[in-house]
Amino acid sequence: MLLYDPLLEIAMPRYGILIPIPPSRPQKITAFLAERHSPLPVMNLKEAALGIHTLGIQEGGTRNGGIQDGPVIEQKDLERVHDRAFIAKLYGGSEEKEKALLTTYELINSDGTYNRYNPSLAVKPLADLFDVILRHVEGSYLASRLALEKKGKAPYEDFCFFLSGGMHHARYDSGSGFCLVNDIIIAARKLQAEDRAAFIWIIDVDAHKGDGSAELVKFSRDRGESFADRNPGIFTLSVHMARGWPLDSASLAAAEKGRAPLVDSDLDIPIEEKEDDLYITRLADGLAEMERRSGNRKPDLAIVVAGADPYEKDGLPSSGLLALSLDQCVERDRLILSFLKKRKIPSAWILAGGYGEHAWEPTARFLDSLAERPIRTGEEP
Ligand SMILES: [Zn+2]
Numbered sequence: 001m002l003l004y005d006p007l008l009e010i011a012m013p014r015y016g017i018l019i020p021i022p023p024s025r026p027q028k029i030t031a032f033l034a035e036r037h038s039p040l041p042v043m044n045l046k047e048a049a050l051g052i053h054t055l056g057i058q059e060g061g062t063r064n065g066g067i068q069d070g071p072v073i074e075q076k077d078l079e080r081v082h083d084r085a086f087i088a089k090l091y092g093g094s095e096e097k098e099k100a101l102l103t104t105y106e107l108i109n110s111d112g113t114y115n116r117y118n119p120s121l122a123v124k125p126l127a128d129l130f131d132v133i134l135r136h137v138e139g140s141y142l143a144s145r146l147a148l149e150k151k152g153k154a155p156y157e158d159f160c161f162f163l164s165g166g167m168h169h170a171r172y173d174s175g176s177g178f179c180l181v182n183d184i185i186i187a188a189r190k191l192q193a194e195d196r197a198a199f200i201w202i203i204d205v206d207a208h209k210g211d212g213s214a215e216l217v218k219f220s221r222d223r224g225e226s227f228a229d230r231n232p233g234i235f236t237l238s239v240h241m242a243r244g245w246p247l248d249s250a251s252l253a254a255a256e257k258g259r260a261p262l263v264d265s266d267l268d269i270p271i272e273e274k275e276d277d278l279y280i281t282r283l284a285d286g287l288a289e290m291e292r293r294s295g296n297r298k299p300d301l302a303i304v305v306a307g308a309d310p311y312e313k314d315g316l317p318s319s320g321l322l323a324l325s326l327d328q329c330v331e332r333d334r335l336i337l338s339f340l341k342k343r344k345i346p347s348a349w350i351l352a353g354g355y356g357e358h359a360w361e362p363t364a365r366f367l368d369s370l371a372e373r374p375i376r377t378g379e380e381p
Pocket residue numbers: 206207208307309352353354
C-alpha cells in the first residue's frame with residue numbers, strides 16, 4: 001500500500017521560506033507509478049484513518065462504528081516522546097511556534113536577522129506549518145498501522161510506503177535540521193502504548209545519521225519508561241555518511257556528548273567518502289548484526305527511513321559524500337525489504353531526505369521494481 005496526500009506537501013515559498021526544496025517529489029513518484037500500474041494501490045490520510053478504524057477496535061477497546069472522529073495524533077502522543085515544555089510551546093501561541101520553526105528550519109541568524117526567510121513574501125503564517133507537520137506524524141503512524149494490518153495487495157503487500165515524513169533529526173527538546181518533531185519515534189511509541197507492537201526496528205538509511213531518533217530512544221531508555229506492559233523496545237540502526245552532519249563545524253564543536261548529533265544509535269554504520277561500492281555489503285552486515293543483537297526477539301514491525309539523499313544525483317551538495325548509483329539505491333531498498341519479508345516482519349517505509357530534480361527517482365524505481373521483479377526470499381546475501 002502507498003500512502004500519499006497532497007495535504008502533506010510543504011510548499012515552502014507560501015510561508016516565506018526560500019529554501020529550494022521542491023514539494024513535488026511524492027507527486028512525481030505517484031505519477032510515474034500510476035502510468036505503469038493501474039489501479040495504483042494508494043490511500044490518502046483520511047482513507048487510511050478510515051481504513052484502520054473500520055477494522056473496529058480503537059484504543060481502549062471501544063468501537064466507534066468505523067467513523068474517524070478527532071485527530072489521529074494528539075498532544076499526548078508528542079509528549080510521550082518529547083520534552084513536555086517544548087510540546088506545550090508548540091501547542092501554545094503562534095509566537096512560540098514561529099520561534100521553534102525559525103530555529104528548526106535555520107531561518108534566523110544569531111544576530112536576529114533572517115536567513116532564507118522573507119515574511120513579506122508569505123501568503124500563510126509560518127505558525128500554520130505546524131499543522132502540516134502534524135499530518136506528517138499522522139502519516140507515519142497510519143503507515144505503520146496499515147503495515148501491521150497488512151492492508152495491501154501485490155505488488156505492494158505486507159508493507160506500506162508513506163510518501164512523506166521522516167523527521168529523524170528532531171531532538172528531545174528542540175527541532176533540528178528541518179525536523180520539528182520526530183514522527184518516526186512518536187509513531188513507534190504510540191503503537192507500543194496502544195499495545196499494537198512491542199518490539200520495533202528502526203532502519204534508517206537516509207544519508208544523514210538518525211541522530212534525533214537515537215537521542216529520543218536513549219533518553220526514554222534512561223528514564224526506564226515502559227509502554228503498555230509487554231517489555232517494549234526499539235532497536236535503532238543508522239547507515240549514513242561518516243561525515244557531513246551536522247553541517248557546520250561550530251555546531252559540532254558545541255555538541256554535547258550523549259546528545260544529538262553525538263549520541264549513538266544502537267548500531268551505527270558510517271560510510272566514508274568513496275566507499276559507495278561497500279555500501280550494500282555493509283548494510284547487509286548491519287541487518288544481520290541488528291538481528292543478532294535483538295537476540296530471540298523478533299520485531300513486530302520495522303520502520304524504514306528510506307531517504308533518497310544517498311543518490312549520486314541528489315541536489316543537496318552536503319549529501320554528496322555518499323553517491324550511490326540509481327541501481328545501488330534500488331538494491332539497497334530491495335535488500336532491506338527482502339530481509340524483512342523473509343522473516344515475515346511487516347514494514348512501514350518513510351520517504352525522508354531527498355533534494356532537487358532527481359530526488360523522486362530512487363523511490364519510484366524501487367517501488368516499480370517490486371512489480372517488475374517481485375521480491376523472492378533468499379535475495380539478500
Ligand atoms: Zn538526509
